[in-house]
Amino acid sequence: MRSVTVLAVTSLLSLAFTAPAQAAGTVYAALGDSYSSGVGAPSQTGICLRSNHSYASRWAARNNPATFQFLACSGATTDDVRAGQIPALKSGADLISITVGGNDAGFAPTVVTCLTASDSACAAKVNQGKAYVANTLPGKLDATYAAIRAKAPGAKVIVLSYPLIFDTAAVICEMSVAKRKAINDGARVLDEMIEQRAEAAGFVYAEVRDEFSGHGVCSKSRYLNGLTIVPPQNSYHPNSSGYADGYLPALSDAV
Template identity: 75%
Template sequence: MRRAIVLVISSVLSLAVATPAYAASTVDYVALGDSYSSGVGAPGQSGTCLRSNTSYAAQWAARNDPASFQFLACGGATTDDVRTSQVPAMRAGADLVSITIGGNDAGFAPTILTCLTSSDSACAAKVAEGRAYVANTLPAELDATYDAIRAKAPDARVVVLSYPLIFDTSSILCEMSVAKRRSLNEGARVLDEMIKQRAEAAGFVYSEVRDEFTGHGVCSSRPWLNGLTIIPPQNSYHPNGSGYTSGYLPAFSGAA
């Protein structure tokens, strides 16, 4: 029953994406953030920032024809990168800003690597290390980043998107054990909760993508995220084309 409800909601959201609720031709849109905003994992990545036209940001701009579109999101970006490189590059007068950020600060890549190559207990310990960072250090980093965005675009609607839970935990056969998958998903949930808390404290709009990705994690029958990928390696554990089109794009469109 839950799956049927999710499918119905997804269909409704798809229709909403296809028919914009407003004319965006006067909107100046800026896409900030990390690999989940630049489009890593999808076809057509290019440049040092690995930006793709299949990213939710580029798709939204193509469908809504804003007055201007600055695609500043960059694979591997941290909160510090957003503050020192991306925000200064923003043109004045942005009306709409989107961002995913915080995952690299919390150690996304080294945590995944540890869980791939080590024991269940080592994976859990590495996730716990990241959770401690999220609880103790990340809040101030997010606050400073959100303050910088607001200072540069004081009148913009800023949409902060979450990260999905990467793994399906119901399947037996997978590249990671169930214990590792649960540890990583719980780490992602804790990260998302902190991002939500700080985004709302900043007066920004928080958009949760976990509902859109329900049933589409790595090792599910219809994954919207890449599993371990050898060529190109950066695609590992990032959304695929379906993840950006059917997951992130509706989540952003509904909040923009």
């Protein structure tokens, strides 16, 4: 009986010591735009504004993959991912994460319009983005996902969504309720298209809206920055909590 007990304890200790190395053999690459590079969090560096507080860097630090390629870059569109990031991707990558599509759909100009113009002008700009998402973005996403699969045929690819940026219940906020609802609806439409095309490509879609629920801009517990003057690129991007408690759990669950 004692030998069985010792064996059981030894086995448990062995599991305990080997568990943190579960991704030790993984070749992980993070592709995409500013929501993957970590804009909005501290310690952004280089022209791509990569941060070690991003969800990708946090996952790598926690799971110790054999290789971590941090290729995501602020401002990247689907064309940029295909032209610059995928060619640099290791063909032996077996785990890839990506956020992309927001810049294609005009995220930055839409936010600027909604900050500076009327409710109706904001709605019109959001509708313009929705039309792009419906008519042009599907082909862009399909081409990007196909290029990823061609370069890393054995990889598990996780496509993460974007959060709904605003809390629409707050009375006082930097945008009107109408503008906040319009922008959130545009993000919802974008996410639905990303989900559709990711699943058509055989990739895993990871939804982050649940993790960010109740933590939008103007909420009491924000996971996203509001309008930020210094540095300006942080505006309407996840803060450190957003990457740690919003994106990281979504990625970890999908992995």
